[in-house]
Amino acid sequence: MPAVPAQDRVNDFAIKIATVNGTGSASANSLLMKAIFRSGIPVMGKNYFPSNIQGLPTWYEIRVSRDGHVARSGRVDIMVAMNAETYGKDVREVAAGGYLIYDSTWPRPALFAREDVTVLGVPLAQLCNENFHGVRTRILMKNICYAGVLAALLDLDPARLRDLLAETYAKKPQLVDSNMKAIQLGYDYAKAHFACPLPLHCRPMDKTAGHILIDGNTATGLGAMFAGATVAAWYPITPSTSVMDAFKSFCEKWRVDPATGRKSFAFIQAEDELAAIGMVLGASWNGARSFTATSGPGISLMNEFLGLAYYAEIPAVIFDVQRVGPSTGMPTRTQQCDLLLCAYASHGDTKHVCLYPANPEECFHFAVAAFDLAERLQTPVMVLSDLDIGMNDWMCREIKWDDGWQADRGKVLPLAEIVKLEKFHRFLDKDEDGIPYRTLPGVHPKAAYFTRGSGHNQFGAYTEDATEYQIVVDRLVRKFHTARSFVPRPVIEMAAGRTDVGIVAAGSSDGAVREALAVLAGMGVSANYLRVRAFPFNDEVDRFLDSHRLVFVVEQNRDAQLRSLLTLETPVDKSKLRSLLHYSGLPISSSFIIEGVLAEVAPKPLRSVGPAHGA
Amino acid sequence: MTFIPKPKVRNPSLPRNDLGLTRRDYEGALSTLCAGCGHDSITAALTEAIWGESLEPQNLVKLSGIGCSSKTTAYFVSGGHGFNSVHGRMPSIAMGANAANRNLHYIGVSGDGDTLSIGLGQFCHAIRRNLNMLYVIENNGVYGLTKGQFSASADIGSKAKKGDVNRQPPIDPVLLAMNLGASFIARSFSGDKAQLVPLLQAGLRHRGFALIDVISPCVTFNDHEGSTKSYAYTREHYEPVVNADFVPLQREIVADYAPGETLPIVMHDGSRIVLHKVARDYDPTDRVAASAYIQARLKEGEFLTGLLYVDPTQKEFHELNDTPDVPLNSLAPEVLSPGSRGLERILARYR
Numbered sequence: 001m002p003a004v005p006a007q008d009r010v011n012d013f014a015i016k017i018a019t020v021n022g023t024g025s026a027s028a029n030s031l032l033m034k035a036i037f038r039s040g041i042p043v044m045g046k047n048y049f050p051s052n053i054q055g056l057p058t059w060y061e062i063r064v065s066r067d068g069h070v071a072r073s074g075r076v077d078i079m080v081a082m083n084a085e086t087y088g089k090d091v092r093e094v095a096a097g098g099y100l101i102y103d104s105t106w107p108r109p110a111l112f113a114r115e116d117v118t119v120l121g122v123p124l125a126q127l128c129n130e131n132f133h134g135v136r137t138r139i140l141m142k143n144i145c146y147a148g149v150l151a152a153l154l155d156l157d158p159a160r161l162r163d164l165l166a167e168t169y170a171k172k173p174q175l176v177d178s179n180m181k182a183i184q185l186g187y188d189y190a191k192a193h194f195a196c197p198l199p200l201h202c203r204p205m206d207k208t209a210g211h212i213l214i215d216g217n218t219a220t221g222l223g224a225m226f227a228g229a230t231v232a233a234w235y236p237i238t239p240s241t242s243v244m245d246a247f248k249s250f251c252e253k254w255r256v257d258p259a260t261g262r263k264s265f266a267f268i269q270a271e272d273e274l275a276a277i278g279m280v281l282g283a284s285w286n287g288a289r290s291f292t293a294t295s296g297p298g299i300s301l302m303n304e305f306l307g308l309a310y311y312a313e314i315p316a317v318i319f320d321v322q323r324v325g326p327s328t329g330m331p332t333r334t335q336q337c338d339l340l341l342c343a344y345a346s347h348g349d350t351k352h353v354c355l356y357p358a359n360p361e362e363c364f365h366f367a368v369a370a371f372d373l374a375e376r377l378q379t380p381v382m383v384l385s386d387l388d389i390g391m392n393d394w395m396c397r398e399i400k401w402d403d404g405w406q407a408d409r410g411k412v413l414p415l416a417e418i419v420k421l422e423k424f425h426r427f428l429d430k431d432e433d434g435i436p437y438r439t440l441p442g443v444h445p446k447a448a449y450f451t452r453g454s455g456h457n458q459f460g461a462y463t464e465d466a467t468e469y470q471i472v473v474d475r476l477v478r479k480f481h482t483a484r485s486f487v488p489r490p491v492i493e494m495a496a497g498r499t500d501v502g503i504v505a506a507g508s509s510d511g512a513v514r515e516a517l518a519v520l521a522g523m524g525v526s527a528n529y530l531r532v533r534a535f536p537f538n539d540e541v542d543r544f545l546d547s548h549r550l551v552f553v554v555e556q557n558r559d560a561q562l563r564s565l566l567t568l569e570t571p572v573d574k575s576k577l578r579s580l581l582h583y584s585g586l587p588i589s590s591s592f593i594i595e596g597v598l599a600e601v602a603p604k605p606l607r608s609v610g611p612a613h614g615a
Numbered sequence: 616m617t618f619i620p621k622p623k624v625r626n627p628s629l630p631r632n633d634l635g636l637t638r639r640d641y642e643g644a645l646s647t648l649c650a651g652c653g654h655d656s657i658t659a660a661l662t663e664a665i666w667g668e669s670l671e672p673q674n675l676v677k678l679s680g681i682g683c684s685s686k687t688t689a690y691f692v693s694g695g696h697g698f699n700s701v702h703g704r705m706p707s708i709a710m711g712a713n714a715a716n717r718n719l720h721y722i723g724v725s726g727d728g729d730t731l732s733i734g735l736g737q738f739c740h741a742i743r744r745n746l747n748m749l750y751v752i753e754n755n756g757v758y759g760l761t762k763g764q765f766s767a768s769a770d771i772g773s774k775a776k777k778g779d780v781n782r783q784p785p786i787d788p789v790l791l792a793m794n795l796g797a798s799f800i801a802r803s804f805s806g807d808k809a810q811l812v813p814l815l816q817a818g819l820r821h822r823g824f825a826l827i828d829v830i831s832p833c834v835t836f837n838d839h840e841g842s843t844k845s846y847a848y849t850r851e852h853y854e855p856v857v858n859a860d861f862v863p864l865q866r867e868i869v870a871d872y873a874p875g876e877t878l879p880i881v882m883h884d885g886s887r888i889v890l891h892k893v894a895r896d897y898d899p900t901d902r903v904a905a906s907a908y909i910q911a912r913l914k915e916g917e918f919l920t921g922l923l924y925v926d927p928t929q930k931e932f933h934e935l936n937d938t939p940d941v942p943l944n945s946l947a948p949e950v951l952s953p954g955s956r957g958l959e960r961i962l963a964r965y966r
């Protein structure tokens with residue numbers, strides 16, 4: 001990207017903090033991020049952490065964006081280098097004109113010899129050793145101390161930091177004082193030794209009103225509680241575990257009868273993912289709203305049961321927080337690599353409803369929608385977020401709840417209807433929408449039927465008869481077609497002027513695509529944008545693909561899975577689909593998309609651009 | 616399997632249970648198993664036990680995995696919902712179903728392959744959770760449905776129909792359940808209806824995981840000379856150690872038992888099982904001693920049968936979970952959602 005003069009970059013820069021995991025830096029980083037957010041300035045925070053508990057390099061990236069861009073830009077303006085092991089790599093990453101802050105207790109002038117970067121040394125260890133006791137405390141405080149340095153350099157109000165600490169440590173007030181002391185040490189040192197604030201700094205705005213900072217997994221767990229889920233079964237796996245943690249802690253607060261201590265939920269840690277999905281199926285079959293959360297390896301294990309659920313028409317909600325594959329892959333890095341796996345999970349002809357939330361707010365609403373869809377359609381619904389959405393704090397619109405909402409429990413025959421029946425037939429397409437009626441155990445003997453994954457006819461009886469078998473599986477195709485009109489529609493954004501270039505993306509690529517579109521528009525390249533939010537695709541997706549000459553499909557996997565799904569499931573001419581594939585494990589950046597588009601579409605000189613420089 | 620409805624002739628002379636229902640009201644679809652298959656006898660015993668217990672058919676949930684044995688859930692009580700799941704994974708389906716509605720009766724029917732090979736993990740974990748269900752293993756030492764391969768319960772030295780001899784030690788579900796802390800453990804034989812029916816009834820009433828391992832000969836693949844799970848071998852080597860009489864709450868104990876040989880066990884609902892100890896020195900309430908006794912007899916090639924261990928006080932899943940009496944699938948929406956005002960409060964810390 002072209003270099004921008006620093007003075008234009010108030011509220012528009014990125015900080016990267018390089019530390020070691022398990023040293024308390026996480027609280028310093030979220031403190032900084034929240035302080036910026038509370039100053040009314042849009043902010044993004046992303047954590048790049050290792051699959052390990054303590055002692056390996058970790059980075060945290062904070063992007064301050066007055067224009068509200070919530071993706072990685074691909075550039076780093078300020079590097080806080082707290083990990084000597086990664087100094088070399090960290091120094092190289094700073095953009096020209098940027099800053100590097102490091103612990104100068106041990107001066108390293110040779111390492112930081114970059115003329116285009118301003119190096120600011122702060123003796124963090126020394127300051128903390130002089131002011132705190134105990135090895136562990138000193139390490140923790142050193143990490144809080146750099147937050148104070150940044151507060152001074154960025155012009156953040158220390159009082160706001162104190163308020164935030166008071167909220168965080170409401171139950172341990174002594175921690176507020178010690179943390180604040182460390183912040184003040186850094187703050188005062190920076191004020192005394194550097195020209196504060198830096199040209200890149202924060203100035204309060206009012207652009208975060210009506211927004212919250214929340215991670216997608218918390219929002220998902222919250223959505224599951226609001227949807228009325230009562231049976232949650234899972235096997236721990238990064239990055240999905242916090243979905244379950246969130247559901248449990250919300251339920252412990254809101255679903256426990258204060259008088260009796262009885263819990264209106266069952267929270268079951270299964271022995272593996274096969275059991276977890278089995279429990280979900282058993283519970284859903286028996287009329288409870290039930291879900292599991294997992295990641296790629298778990299979905300692989302769940303395949304057999306997912307086929308049963310599809311064929312025996314049992315509702316189920318599965319949250320897949322995607323991480324880097326194949327196999328164990330990189331468990332703490334992000335990707336969108338389970339799109340095909342989920343769409344066609346299990347052997348035989350199967351297709352599954354998938355939802356693709358793009359941010360925590362959608363994680364919440366899609367969680368609720370998933371339960372409605374699963375029961376309406378009597379089939380598994382998979383919600384595919386990813387590590388980036390799931391585990392990072394995102395600024396998103398405040399989640400709203402409509403008290404008029406009623407769960408869609410689908411076609412479950414009540415007792416009054418059952419007694420009127422001559423005989424109950426489980427798989428008849430009475431309404432010609434492909435969705436049959438079901439009954440629950442414990443209601444009436446007439447409603448009883450036999451659920452099986454083996455061949456069955458439309459009456460629910462076992463069959464090996466070709467015609468009887470086909471009647472059922474052909475109806476399942478109709479049901480999937482019906483699903484098109486129930487699932488969330490795509491979000492389409494048309495460019496200001498006419499263009500025959502389109503961009504299609506899904507899920508967490510959204511922020512980067514939007515920023516790329518804005519930057520590209522500024523360069524005279526305009527494109528329309530469609531964000532797919534569900535599988536099966538509905539007609540709008542077909543029309544969008546049809547009406548563009550060239551369509552970039554932006555996704556975060558190596559094999560162009562979204563593009564494959566589009567070519568398989570829509571009539572699109574695949575020669576016009578161009579893949580922009582980002583699969584490093586880091587969240588996609590806007591610059592990656594911009595470069596990819598510019599490689600195919602030449603920028604046009606803008607009419608508004610002034611006369612060229614030079615003689 | 617046939618779904619041609621059998622004419623339900625009301626025969627006024629047929630005995631009726633407390634609900635006024637006859638045994639016919641507890642029948643299922645016609646069996647498609649081989650004639651003489653042990654599994655069919657177990658189906659008959661189950662039908663008898665459920666009828667005798669006067670369970671409402673619709674309150675019965677029948678669960679199974681895959682195998683000849685697992686098919687049998689279709690062959691009794693067609694008024695109860697059935698769920699024929701996938702191979703070896705029935706316990707997880709049962710766990711979920713039971714979590715959703717604690718007020719129904721859950722009967723799982725499985726095979727030795729279904730439980731002890733592919734499903735061993737889920738079986739163990741259902742025991743750990745003391746899932747409230749009756750779990751019947753129809754144990755024939757082979758995979759019937761896939762045509763006679765040895766299963767994990769095949770004994771050392773047992774001979775397959777085609778001549779192979781099994782050299783690996785068996786996994787004994789009874790000993791395994793003893794070790795895992797199961798709260799109700801029994802063994803029986805498909806050919807001994809008199810022993811099996813009361814055991815099934817006691818298992819149905821037991822609050823917690825009730826395991827009954829039933830030796831159930833496969834006439835097609837494992838009933839020959841040299842098999843240790845044939846009718847002949849079983850009759851010879853299975854030895855009742857504790858017989859059970861199940862005494863429902865409302866009935867009196869009428870029989871007269873010699874003191875020292877009987878042991879009444881009070882179930883959680885007040886009903887009783889009266890155990891007749893055939894072996895005087897066997898104590899089915901002492902897990903360690905009972906295990907040792909069973910193992911000692913196994914060494915001599917004798918399989919003890921009857922109610923081998925019972926502890927009606929062990930807490931089952933819902934008691935441990937503190938779930939309300941109202942089933943989770945029937946809770947009012949107000950109980951489940953904090954509403955918009957609740958959400959406001961929840962989100963305060965994310966602002």
Ligand SMILES: Cc1ncc(C[n+]2csc(CCOP(=O)(O)OP(=O)(O)O)c2C)c(N)n1
Pocket residue numbers: 681682683684685702725726727728729730753755757758759760761766
């Ligand atoms: C995942 C999977 N693998 C293999 C099979 C094939 N299979 C069906 S039944 C069975 C064995 C059943 O043995 P058991 O549980 O002892 O039942 P039995 O037929 O002896 O009553 C096998 C291996 C299957 N259905 N599913």
Ligand code: SF4
Pocket residue numbers: 647648649651652653654683684755759760832833834835836
């Ligand atoms: S093969 Fe064996 S287990 Fe299967 S039905 Fe025949 S006799 Fe029974």
Ligand SMILES: [Mg+2]
Pocket residue numbers: 682726727728753754755756757758759766
């Ligand atoms: Mg078998």
